[in-house]
Each structure stands twice: as C-alpha cells, then as structure tokens.
Amino acid sequence: MGRVRVALRAEDSLSAVGLAGLLRNTHEVELLSADQSGAAVLMFACHRLTAEATALLRRHVAEFGVPVVLVVSRIAETELLTAVQCGVVAVLPRTAVTEQRLVHSIRAAANGGGVMPPNLMGELLKQLQRVQRDVVASRSLDRFGLSLRQLDVLRLLADGLDSGEMAAQLKVSTRTVENIVSDLRNRYQLRNRSHLVAHAVRSGMI
Missing domain, CATH: 3.40.50.2300 (Response regulator)
Incomplete structure (x- = not known):
C-alpha cells in the first residue's frame, strides 16, 4: 500500500x-x-x-x-x-x-x-439515535397530523407503559393520556392499544 x-x-x-x-x-x-x-x-x-x-x-x-x-x-x-x-x-x-x-x-x-x-463512539451513537428520532417525529407531525403529545404517547405505549406510567412521565393526568389513546384509536378505527401500536409502527409514525 x-x-x-x-x-x-x-x-x-x-x-x-x-x-x-x-x-x-x-x-x-x-x-x-x-x-x-x-x-x-x-x-x-x-x-x-x-x-x-x-x-x-x-x-x-x-x-x-x-x-x-x-x-x-x-x-x-x-x-x-x-x-x-x-x-x-x-x-x-x-x-x-x-x-x-x-x-x-x-x-x-x-x-x-x-x-x-469507545466512550466517544457510544455517545455519538446516542446522538445519532436522537437525531433519527427527531427526523421521524418531524415527518410524523407533518404527514400524519399528530401533535407532539400524541407522538409521545404513541412512543411510550410502544415501550409497554400503562396509562399511569405515561401520565407520570409526561406530567399530565391519566385521563389526558387515556383520552389521547382513545382519540387515536377512533381516528384510525383500531380495536385496542396493541392494534394501535402495530399500526403506528407499520405506518412509520414511530
């Protein structure tokens, strides 16, 4: 060489x-x-x-x-x-x-x-993942007409959190979380939360 x-x-x-x-x-x-x-x-x-x-x-x-x-x-x-x-x-x-x-x-x-x-590589990967999430979020907001709060709920739902855990993390009431989930299910005519998560992943919302 x-x-x-x-x-x-x-x-x-x-x-x-x-x-x-x-x-x-x-x-x-x-x-x-x-x-x-x-x-x-x-x-x-x-x-x-x-x-x-x-x-x-x-x-x-x-x-x-x-x-x-x-x-x-x-x-x-x-x-x-x-x-x-x-x-x-x-x-x-x-x-x-x-x-x-x-x-x-x-x-x-x-x-x-x-x-x-190695320590820099790990941090760089984290930053790239954050950038990727931000890009996906931006596209979801534009393409699907979602609000940031709705997108946050979808992500936490996909992580397996229940309504109380999501409410605590987002610093809102449990009722607010449940209303967001219900509105999204009705909008896309989905049967349950699992169906909502599957739809969000397949369509590229999250």
Missing part, C-alpha cells in the same frame, strides 16, 4: 510543528506542504472544538474535501455530532498521540473507515 498524502492544519503553530515532526518520521505518510494539493486525508488539530475552531475546520474541509482526522485536547459530548458533520471520521486525544496511532487513524480515514475512543 502506498503512502497516504496528508494535509496538516492546526489552530496553533505549536501543534502543527509537533504533529509534523511525528508524521515526517514515518514512511507511510506523505505530508504535503502548504501549497500542495491532492491530499487524501486532512489532519486538523485544536485544543477545543469551539465555534472559532469549527469555522476554521469547515474552511479547510471545503478546501480539501477529504476525510478528517481530528487531534483535540478535549471534546465535549455535545460537540461530537458537529465534528462528524464537518467530515471528521477519526478523533485522537492529544494525550494519546503517538506516531503509530496517527498512522493508524490516517490509514483508517483514507480507506473509508474511522477511529474513535
């Missing part, structure tokens, strides 16, 4: 110099100069993924249009999805940076894969 052409950009010059020194020690990576093009991977280093760092990253991504390896001192769970949306496929904490790990992350990015610490 040939050398991977890498463009290195950093929020500060010290990070750029340090990472460049490590990458120049390996024969598996070709580190491009500032005026060279044709990178297969962009490596971007910053201390935190602040608004300023994110804007800088987006500019570099627009310039190169390739997968990103992010070297970062610290990344908050809420910043993970932003990083992925910017094209980041590998996250490497500064404290874990070694020549071997840099090369591994670069190779993975170049081959269409990704590398993330």
Whole structure:
C-alpha cells in the first residue's frame, strides 16, 4: 500500500510543528506542504472544538474535501455530532498521540473507515439515535397530523407503559393520556392499544 498524502492544519503553530515532526518520521505518510494539493486525508488539530475552531475546520474541509482526522485536547459530548458533520471520521486525544496511532487513524480515514475512543463512539451513537428520532417525529407531525403529545404517547405505549406510567412521565393526568389513546384509536378505527401500536409502527409514525 502506498503512502497516504496528508494535509496538516492546526489552530496553533505549536501543534502543527509537533504533529509534523511525528508524521515526517514515518514512511507511510506523505505530508504535503502548504501549497500542495491532492491530499487524501486532512489532519486538523485544536485544543477545543469551539465555534472559532469549527469555522476554521469547515474552511479547510471545503478546501480539501477529504476525510478528517481530528487531534483535540478535549471534546465535549455535545460537540461530537458537529465534528462528524464537518467530515471528521477519526478523533485522537492529544494525550494519546503517538506516531503509530496517527498512522493508524490516517490509514483508517483514507480507506473509508474511522477511529474513535469507545466512550466517544457510544455517545455519538446516542446522538445519532436522537437525531433519527427527531427526523421521524418531524415527518410524523407533518404527514400524519399528530401533535407532539400524541407522538409521545404513541412512543411510550410502544415501550409497554400503562396509562399511569405515561401520565407520570409526561406530567399530565391519566385521563389526558387515556383520552389521547382513545382519540387515536377512533381516528384510525383500531380495536385496542396493541392494534394501535402495530399500526403506528407499520405506518412509520414511530
């Protein structure tokens, strides 16, 4: 396998110099100069993924249009999805940076894969699931004419909660929950709650 052409950009010059020194020690990576093009991977280093760092990253991504390896001192769970949306496929904490790990992350990015610490991967999956639920909810509200409260009741019903448990979680009365269930059953002419859940799943409401 040939050398991977890498463009290195950093929020500060010290990070750029340090990472460049490590990458120049390996024969598996070709580190491009500032005026060279044709990178297969962009490596971007910053201390935190602040608004300023994110804007800088987006500019570099627009310039190169390739997968990103992010070297970062610290990344908050809420910043993970932003990083992925910017094209980041590998996250490497500064404290874990070694020549071997840099090369591994670069190779993975170049081959269409990704590398993330297990704790970050778990949190990213949770965030993606939340985004997916929000997308489904938005479609259900538009397509089926449901209210947010009706959608919440359907989801909790599908989770097996009874009226009292749903009422406690939604902070409404049991009567309100039962009225919502009854209205939905009547609207779609369904026999019981199980039939309602089955209909909601099959039709894509939830």
